[in-house]
Amino acid sequence: MATPGQAAADNSVKRDALLATWVHDARQRTMEVVADLTDEQLMGPQLRIVNPLLWEIGHVTWFQEKWALRHAGGQEPIRADGDALYDSAAIAHDTRWSLPLPSRADTLAYMTIVRDRVLERIEEGKLTEDERYFITLGVFHEDMHTEAFTYTRQTHGWSAPVFSGLKPASSGEAGPLRGDVEIPGGRFLLGGIREEPFVFDNEKWAHLVEVRPFAIARAAVTQSEFLEFVEGQGYRRKELWSEPGWAWRESRGAEHPVYWKREAAGRWLRRNFDQWVPLEPHRAVLHVNWWEAEAYCNWAGRRLPTELEWEVAAAAEPANSGKELAPVKRRFPWGDNRPDAKHANLRWQAMGTVDVGALPAGDSAFGCRQMIGNVWEWTSTDFGPYPGFEVDPYKEYSEPWFGTHKVLRGGAWPTQPRLLRNTWRNFYTPDRRDVWAGFRTCRRNSNE
Numbered sequence: 001m002a003t004p005g006q007a008a009a010d011n012s013v014k015r016d017a018l019l020a021t022w023v024h025d026a027r028q029r030t031m032e033v034v035a036d037l038t039d040e041q042l043m044g045p046q047l048r049i050v051n052p053l054l055w056e057i058g059h060v061t062w063f064q065e066k067w068a069l070r071h072a073g074g075q076e077p078i079r080a081d082g083d084a085l086y087d088s089a090a091i092a093h094d095t096r097w098s099l100p101l102p103s104r105a106d107t108l109a110y111m112t113i114v115r116d117r118v119l120e121r122i123e124e125g126k127l128t129e130d131e132r133y134f135i136t137l138g139v140f141h142e143d144m145h146t147e148a149f150t151y152t153r154q155t156h157g158w159s160a161p162v163f164s165g166l167k168p169a170s171s172g173e174a175g176p177l178r179g180d181v182e183i184p185g186g187r188f189l190l191g192g193i194r195e196e197p198f199v200f201d202n203e204k205w206a207h208l209v210e211v212r213p214f215a216i217a218r219a220a221v222t223q224s225e226f227l228e229f230v231e232g233q234g235y236r237r238k239e240l241w242s243e244p245g246w247a248w249r250e251s252r253g254a255e256h257p258v259y260w261k262r263e264a265a266g267r268w269l270r271r272n273f274d275q276w277v278p279l280e281p282h283r284a285v286l287h288v289n290w291w292e293a294e295a296y297c298n299w300a301g302r303r304l305p306t307e308l309e310w311e312v313a314a315a316a317e318p319a320n321s322g323k324e325l326a327p328v329k330r331r332f333p334w335g336d337n338r339p340d341a342k343h344a345n346l347r348w349q350a351m352g353t354v355d356v357g358a359l360p361a362g363d364s365a366f367g368c369r370q371m372i373g374n375v376w377e378w379t380s381t382d383f384g385p386y387p388g389f390e391v392d393p394y395k396e397y398s399e400p401w402f403g404t405h406k407v408l409r410g411g412a413w414p415t416q417p418r419l420l421r422n423t424w425r426n427f428y429t430p431d432r433r434d435v436w437a438g439f440r441t442c443r444r445n446s447n448e
Contacts, residue, residue: 013125019135020122022418026142027115029416030057031108033149033161039104041158046097049434050152054107055086055096060145061111062086064138067394068118072134078113089396136198137394143416147436150348150414153273154259154287155434160273163348167341174358176282177219180443181313181366185213186325188312191386192423193329201392201399202385203423209308211325215443216305216313219356219369220377221296224281226288227268229296230256240298245291248431257288258433272352282355284375284438290406290430293378293439302441304380307407307425309442310371314409315422317365331421333364333371339417344373346417353413368440372420375438376408383407383427398427405429412436 034042034053042054051059062082069075077083083090085099102110118135121127127135153161188211192203199205235255238246248254256262259271260279269276288296297303305313312325314333319326330336334343343362345354353374363369371377383405391399405427411420414436428435 012127015132016122016125016127019132019139020119022139023115023118023122023135026139026146026416027111029146029163030060030142030149031111032163033146033153036162037158041156042104043097044152044156046094047155048093049432050148050155051093052097052101053149053152054101054104055099056145056149056152057111058101058107059086059088060138060142061107061114063141064118064135065114067134068131068138069114069121071393072128072131073121075117078117079110133198134393140198140419143419146416147412147414151434151436154271157271157274160351161348166348174282174355176222176224176355177357177369179218180215181218181368182215182322183211183213183309183313183316183366184318184322184324185211187211188308188316188325189329190308190311190423192421196331196421196423199423200397200425201390202383202397202425202427204386204389206329206423207387211308211312214305214309216309216368217302217440217442218367220284220375220438220440221293222282222356223270223279223285225300226257226285226296227279227281229299230260232299234295234299237299240295241291242294244430245294248289248291249295254292257285257292259287280353280355282357283353284356284370286353286375286436286438287433288438289433290378290428292433294380296439297441300441301444303444304378304439305442307379307381307409310377310379310409311422313366313368314364314371329422330365332362333368333422334362339372339420344370344411344417345413346373346411346415346420348414350413371410372422373411373415374413375410376412376415376426376436377410378437378439379407379409381407383425401427408437 034057037053043052065078065082070077085101121131150161187208189206190209191206192199193206234240235249241249260268262268268279270279293304315330317326317328317330332339339346341349342359344359356370359370362372364371382403384402408426408428
């Protein structure tokens, strides 16, 4: 029988082996998502919503080096010019296209060197908890950027990326999933729990809040449902839009989701990377911003959920025949086991969304489907700190964006499963419709 000390050592070995796998996988995905692009594409046109990919792949490498090797490991910089080239907090967005960036070959070599040094440190078997934390932070930061690399290809109309080692998942024709679930009011622990191995500062910490009874849709709004709004002149009815939402719509001349178009014969198409495809009626609507979601809700007589309501629907369990909330909280909608292909559409497996009726094994206790994966879901909540918020060492992650962004929850089809749990908070400004975002709705009360 193992002693407590041996058990702890064995656990550390397992954790570090998994961490090494993550480091290797994250860097491989980054390299693969840009592998087929030309040197011209690696720079791409200058747009407010994307970065030049040659700069961005260098940035994720520099970030890993800065925090895992230099900050936690005490190592000297690999590139003397790294901070001047890749520090996103110090380098204005529009200047990133004019920096004296290393060549493609030199950037890839830098990516390999940093990865290998991190792996060597793990393999030595002497990691401190600080090093584990910052190596994990680097992986998760890279995962977020690899998802951004994927939507950058969509933004530019380039072909879909090709990844190795993926087992293709069926895009599925599971159909719609209509109706609401009724969720009782009560007390709920909102936010990340201290037993979680890694939690971002904006999730800290779980705190008791009161939630009123509400009804939330079992599934996200579909393309066919959103098409009714479009064809019902929803984009032209000012009374459906908030003042800033209408100002945005007018400034863009928006008449429909950004990647939709209507053929002369009346058929609607959606651009999927470099291909135009007919709308998939039962798949979640994608690439709509917060204001578009808000206007749809007003048209449908519905509303967006708060992030509290979203997390309750995803993580809580019913008690007393559904009349109360049980004093438990699930890590994922289906329970505490990490996501796999039967639970959620993640990690590029389907290379797109699936029907909202698919993946019933991933239902929450209340019967909400695909709350993890498929599309990020806008909530009505402004992004802000939880009570007692304290900034983490990577201080630029959350605090600069409080008050200007809206909270999204759940993850999307290109999100890495290792990133996610029910408490994970994403955040974008309400004008962003390039990201992998959709939404689900709540029933309005009579007094709303």
